[in-house]
Amino acid sequence: MQRTIQCPLPADSDLLKTIRVYNKAVQRVLDIGWASKTYHKNRLHKLSYRDLREMYPKLQSSLVQCARDMASDMLKREKFRHKKPLKRPLSGVRYNQRTFTPFLESGKISICTLVGRKKLPLIVPKYFQQYLEGRITSLTLYYNKRRKKIIAYLTIELPDVPVEDLSSFLGVDRGIKRVAVCSNNSFYPTNHILAVKWRYQQLRQELQSKGTRSAKRKLKRISGRERRFMTDRNRKIAKWICNMPYPCIVLENLRGLKQHSKKKKNLPKKVRRQFGNWAYYQLEQFLIERAEKVGKTILFVNPRHTSQRCSRCGYISKTNRPSPPHFFCRECCFKLHADLNAARNLSDFGKALIGRASVNSPNVAVLPLAETIASLSRGVVLATNH
Template sequence: MQRTIRLQLKPSDQEALALSQTIERYTWSFNAVCKYGWDSNLTNGVELHKATYYEHRLETSLPSQLVCAARVKAAEALKSAASLRKKGKIVGCPASNHCPIRYDARSCTVWFDRQELTILALGGRIKLSFEVAQYYRQYLTWKNTSADLMRDRKGRWWLHIVMETDTPKVEPTNQVVGVDLGIATPAVDSNGNKYGSDHWKKVEDRTFELRRRLQSKGTKSAKRHLKKISGKQKRFRKDCDHVLSKCLVQSVESGATLVFEDLTNIRGRAKMRKAQRRRLHAWSFAQFQAFVTYKAERKGVNIEFVDPRYTSQKCNQCGHIERGNRPTQADFRCKKCGFECHADYNASMNIRDDFLKLWAAVNQPIVSADNPG
């Protein structure tokens, strides 16, 4: 189980200059390895090391550990690009303008008790002090495994430290809850609970209208405002996803199972009207499910996924599937048996039942002529 804590560093002007030069040369090494691997169709880390290490040491004057770290990061980026290309995606050579420096235990040492650290840079190690936010103090007893140094757009320096501990072992229970994620209603579970707020939708609508007006102007001032809004909108969505995922995980007991639809490639599969497509493309479901997964891990809640086909069109009572079962976005009315309920609640029950059927099929005993029992 891993968590990332963010420490803001406040180096002096001379130290900031050294860090800036280090990250510039580290970025150059990362991009050069990526270009070599891309042109040579090579993703193997050992072969990339043999082909680039000595040249990059001479070119950048970086410590050997940072040259190796840049090569490892480049190899990961190349493998990711190759994997996407095999799936038919259009990808180009990986590149970065400001590649965060990855540190390990040999190149970065942190003392949380006295709030000091040393990190490797051009010319040797730099000693810096920091303060730990109150929320992060719960993770200080965990083991720190790696760290990434980065500089944001405002020129502030941050060290993101990955903390690790053993995942708690919790016995699974019989509680299974299906969760239907939606655009109008963020989430509805099979217990009939609704999650989210109408305020979120209103904020998104106001932001959309403001962006449209600014884009139509096209002035420099409007573009600066659009850039500012973009960051604000991302932070707002992230906060909403944190609130929603926390509520969902807290709604069940340890050992329970939360079941979601597998929404991979949903944007390419879904057929919607123009107004709905805008909300679909703004929907951060992947980020939300990632938040649910890591929050559930700590509590011992299992996360499962099922095929999303027909969960919204199938009647949970009689199993009849028909698009006409949903006369409106919010209502479900079965054409066969007349069952009526909220459409998202019906879908969440189907998600739960689909998982239970799948689980029963996988875990049923094998019956043969020689061993009928």
């Protein structure tokens, strides 16, 4: 598995100059490649190498090669979009293994610049220190204007954790009022989250109606604070979910759906506003990362019928949900918290998708099973159940 760690570097003027020249070189290769419709590294090399060496004599040969590789990747990405890619003077630059050497024990990194190799202090934040035993494969540098610092992104290759056998399934329903409800009857406590979100909401409204310049500044600061709170909470939720003794975690595949539209409708306006913008995508990312780390599998299933199906008898009907917080089955009179019912459905869907033991009801795995199993080794599975 791969992890990227972020470490701040001082805004060294030689390094900044290098970034500028590097970006110019990338742009030059982009121009040449775009004009001649050449995207391949080797062919781009033939077309541009001598040219670049003459134009930027101080840029080391290995950095010229890095720039050419970066341009090639950008061209390949953009070639079907009919828009020539642009490189800004201070946008991110990629270094390969030949152009930098990390000395993590002594907290230093040696980087190629226009004036030769330079050793700079590298501070690895505490959280990232757990990854340091891995092999560092690449480095990307970005200049952060606001912090006046260069940020180093180090990609680290870590050994894969073996994936556990899929013996039991934990369905997790992500909702607006309840961030995460699990099929084993666990609810993530949301009172505090709601209170904090509500406070930020109030503050934001207040400042927006004021509209002065200082209010705008404060607004910006608050948004950063709110975002960090959300990130922290999402990490905690991911940890909370992955710590439960289930090797497979089943989630609704919400990608491509219009931000949860089906669920929002049923809720009072106040709640919708409060929780409408929870960072679900981020939570997904954290869950995937965490699962990879501990050898669990995340299974994404089609969200169809999760809230309308009875988790006891399997009966599906829109009328099964008379009032939002409660689920009530018209067929077998089963009553349950609606989110918990949805979570149990997800667990069922996951089980059916993998085991195919009971494929009697229509909302269960049909085809992508072979692909599902094949991709299991990767830990994360995207699957549809119809």
